[in-house]
Amino acid sequence: MKKIEAVLRIALPAALVIAVFCYVGQTVTAQNSASSNAVSAQQQQAQQADEQKTASETKIFTGKIVKSGNALVLSDAESKTTYKLDDQQKAKEFVNKDVKVIGVLDDSTGMIRVSSIEPA
Secondary structure, eight states: OHHHHHHHHHHHHHHHHHHHHHHHHHHHHHHHHHHHHHHHHHHHHHHHHHHHHHHHHEEEEEEEEEEETTEEEEEETTTTEEEEESOHHHHHTTBTSEEEEEEEEETTTTEEEEEEEEEO
């Protein structure tokens, strides 16, 4: 009988410690999973906001592609504005032609990030 008591005194606390570790491990895993899901959702929201912002900034610019120094630019005669074009290769096809440029204007540099250029 004394042997059984001695074994139980050691085995029961050990089993209790193992059970506690298992429970704590599951709780931490669940918290990490929830935290990871929250971060993922925030990243998706930020990406969608960036895409919406870019889509809302995309505009259509009209004018004539002309040479200004070493670069080709879009000259809008109506507004008397000249825009730099980031894609000189696309612009080469339309030198001295009226065009419609679709892109995003960087106000700080006056440069259009060109998505496409079409005849007007």
